[in-house]
Amino acid sequence: MKTLISILVLSAGIMLVSGCASSGYQKADTTSTSRQEAAEGLENALAPLDNVVATLADLVTHRGRDLTPQFKKFSAAVAKLESRANEASGRTATIQAEGSSYFQKWDEELAKIQNDDIQTRSKDRKDAVAARFERVRASYVQTTADFAAFLSDLKDIRTALATDLTAGGLNSVRSLADKTAERAPTLRRSLMQLSTEVKNLGVSLSSGPPKS
Numbered sequence: 001m002k003t004l005i006s007i008l009v010l011s012a013g014i015m016l017v018s019g020c021a022s023s024g025y026q027k028a029d030t031t032s033t034s035r036q037e038a039a040e041g042l043e044n045a046l047a048p049l050d051n052v053v054a055t056l057a058d059l060v061t062h063r064g065r066d067l068t069p070q071f072k073k074f075s076a077a078v079a080k081l082e083s084r085a086n087e088a089s090g091r092t093a094t095i096q097a098e099g100s101s102y103f104q105k106w107d108e109e110l111a112k113i114q115n116d117d118i119q120t121r122s123k124d125r126k127d128a129v130a131a132r133f134e135r136v137r138a139s140y141v142q143t144t145a146d147f148a149a150f151l152s153d154l155k156d157i158r159t160a161l162a163t164d165l166t167a168g169g170l171n172s173v174r175s176l177a178d179k180t181a182e183r184a185p186t187l188r189r190s191l192m193q194l195s196t197e198v199k200n201l202g203v204s205l206s207s208g209p210p211k212s
Contacts, residue, residue, distance in 0.1 A: 036198075049188055050184075068165065099137065136198055157177060
C-alpha cells in the first residue's frame with residue numbers, strides 16, 4: 001500500500017521556527033508516495049481475486065468432459081493472485097521502515113522548536129498521526145495475512161488437482177472450494193476498505209495536491 005501535510009503540522013509558522021522543515025516534508029511526501037503505491041497494490045489484487053473464484057467455481061461446478069482447459073485457467077488465476085499477494089505483503093516492511101524514519105525525523109524537528117506552545121501542538125499532532133499510522137499498519141498486516149491464508153488454500157486445491165484431475169479429485173476438494181468461495185467477498189471488502197484507508201493516510205501526509 002500516502003499523505004499528511006508537512007512533518008511539522010502548523011505549516012508556515014513551524015517551518016520558520018524549525019529551519020529544517022524541507023527535509024521533513026520531503027520525507028512525508030516519500031512516505032505518502034509509498035502509501036499510494038500500497039493502496040494501488042491492494043486494488044490490483046481485486047480483479048485476480050474475482051477471477052480465481054470464478055475459474056474455481058467453473059471447474060468444480062460446471063466441469064466438462066476434459067477438465068484440463070478449466071484447470072489450466074484456474075491454475076493461471078492462482079499464479080496471478082499469488083503475484084499480487086506477494087506484492088502486497090512485500091510492502092509491509094517498507095511501510096514500517098518509512099514510518100519509523102518519518103516519525104524519527106518529526107521528533108528531531110520537534111526538539112528544535114523553542115516556543116513551548118508550538119512544540120506542544122506539534123507533538124500532539126505527531127502523536128495523533130502516529131496513532132492513525134499504527135492503526136492502518138496493523139490493519140494492513142492483518143489483511144495481507146488473511147490474503148496469504150486464502151491463497152494457501154487455493155494453492156492446496158491446485159496441488160491436489162494437479163495429481164488427481166478427475167471427478168473424484170474434484171469431489172475431494174469441493175468442501176474447501178466452497179469455503180474459499182464463501183470467504184472471498186469478505187476478503188474483497190477488506191482489501192477495498194484497507195486500500196481506501198491507506199490512500200487517505202497517504203493524502204494526509206502529502207504536501208502537494210491530491211492525485212486524481
